[in-house]
Amino acid sequence: MADAQTKVRLREYDTVFLLKPDVTDDAVDKLKERVRGVVTREGGKVIKFINWGKKKTSFAVSKQPRAIYVEAMYLGQKNLVTELERNLRNIDEVTKFLTTKVADEIDPESRPVEPDEKRAGDVEEAPRPERSERRDEFSAGGEADEAPAGAEE
């Protein structure tokens, strides 16, 4: 009996999904709970959610230049992935997702649940005008250097 229990081995998966940039934090939390519900219903176990925050995408995704990235790390069997991806496809806020297998044959006991993480995402660039001012100063300095040389001649 004890052997039968220890034989329960799951695979570790990692799903990154992109949300529309106008999704609020509350909606993201709601979506996390929905994903967690699907995973537990299919006999899996969520290890961790990582919210990468709003990031600039390399190309427009659903006509938006930015997207909210959320990463889910979980254990489960292969039918869980198909079920989860089916669910993600039905959610309007999710624009893209990618699931990768991290490891085979994981003992669920060996991977404890970790607290969710939230990252800041991309920072909007602001201090541009200062730089242009500095450049003006440099160019002014250069002219000042050149002027005496001309005077010597």
Next chain:
Amino acid sequence: MSFEREGRGGGREERGGRGGDREERGGGRGFGRRKVCRYCADKNAKIDHRNAGELKSFVTERGKIIPRRISGNCSKHQRQVAIAIKRARMLALLPYTVMQG
């Protein structure tokens, strides 16, 4: 007989000469140091499609994957890098292509 031999000998010399040129060229082209695979040198470094900043160094400005002979990766790690780049493209972390001009 002797003429024939000379002819053949000349042919060999030519071939030998060409081979020599090739070697010289090969030697001349290899200026600089021999590149080492970054992931073989550092066993702790992992190739991860979520780490777009690191993968960017294996992609040209146009978004194309840099070949092994230039990046210096070993074949094993180049394969992993290529897969990671393709996955990062799916997540819009890296571009498929960059429009220019």
